[in-house]
Amino acid sequence: MAVLIEGISVVIRADAILNKFQGGWDGFVNIVPNETLCADGEIARVGFMTPHDVESFVKGLQSIGLEFLRDGEAIDIAVADQLRGITSTCSWLEFGHTDMDNNGHRIAACRMTGSEVMEIVTPPEWKFENSLSATFGLVPDGQVEKSMKFLRHEGGMDVYLNLLTGKDVFVGRTGE
Incomplete structure (x- = not known):
């Protein structure tokens, strides 16, 4: 399997x-x-x-x-x-x-x-x-600040604004 x-x-x-x-x-x-x-x-x-x-x-x-x-x-x-x-x-x-x-x-x-x-x-x-x-979308290490803007943490997710597309991106988080 x-x-x-x-x-x-x-x-x-x-x-x-x-x-x-x-x-x-x-x-x-x-x-x-x-x-x-x-x-x-x-x-x-x-x-x-x-x-x-x-x-x-x-x-x-x-x-x-x-x-x-x-x-x-x-x-x-x-x-x-x-x-x-x-x-x-x-x-x-x-x-x-x-x-x-x-x-x-x-x-x-x-x-x-x-x-x-x-x-x-x-x-x-x-x-x-x-x-x-x-x-799936990937933002390489060191590129987050250039293409994403952190908006908030909500319900176990970090929410970013994708500066290239203008859309919200949700990143599931389990730690601090």
């Missing part, structure tokens, strides 16, 4: 959650800060929209016993970018893009290396039409 990758996703080995995480799966679910969790029985994925929120979540996982990187290689946790793929060496994970329903709905996904099942698991309320896969 495989899990959806959108925005910047933290991917965790399910066996590490079960063996190293106090409280096992239920304990893990209780610390997930948003509604993006999906799992295929081998890996779990939680999505974020900012590197800062990814870093905070990974640090939280590390503080309770999961290992992120050892000598530059992912151990229990990997990070995958929707456009660029896995951000570090990771022998246990594969990344790719696929047309999820043969209608041109292109998405990114990760699966355990060697997995044969092609089904992709998404969060429970996920619909392509309202997803980052359908509407």
Whole structure:
């Protein structure tokens, strides 16, 4: 099987959650800060929209016993970018893009290396039409101030004005 990758996703080995995480799966679910969790029985994925929120979540996982990187290689946790793929060496994970329903709905996904099942698991309320896969926009680091104007923080979202299009842009946030 495989899990959806959108925005910047933290991917965790399910066996590490079960063996190293106090409280096992239920304990893990209780610390997930948003509604993006999906799992295929081998890996779990939680999505974020900012590197800062990814870093905070990974640090939280590390503080309770999961290992992120050892000598530059992912151990229990990997990070995958929707456009660029896995951000570090990771022998246990594969990344790719696929047309999820043969209608041109292109998405990114990760699966355990060697997995044969092609089904992709998404969060429970996920619909392509309202997803980052359908509407993804990227502002490179260092360019936010040039193309976006911060307006407000509202309901777990940072709201910006896109200075190029004149439209509001919403960035989901889980951290400070």
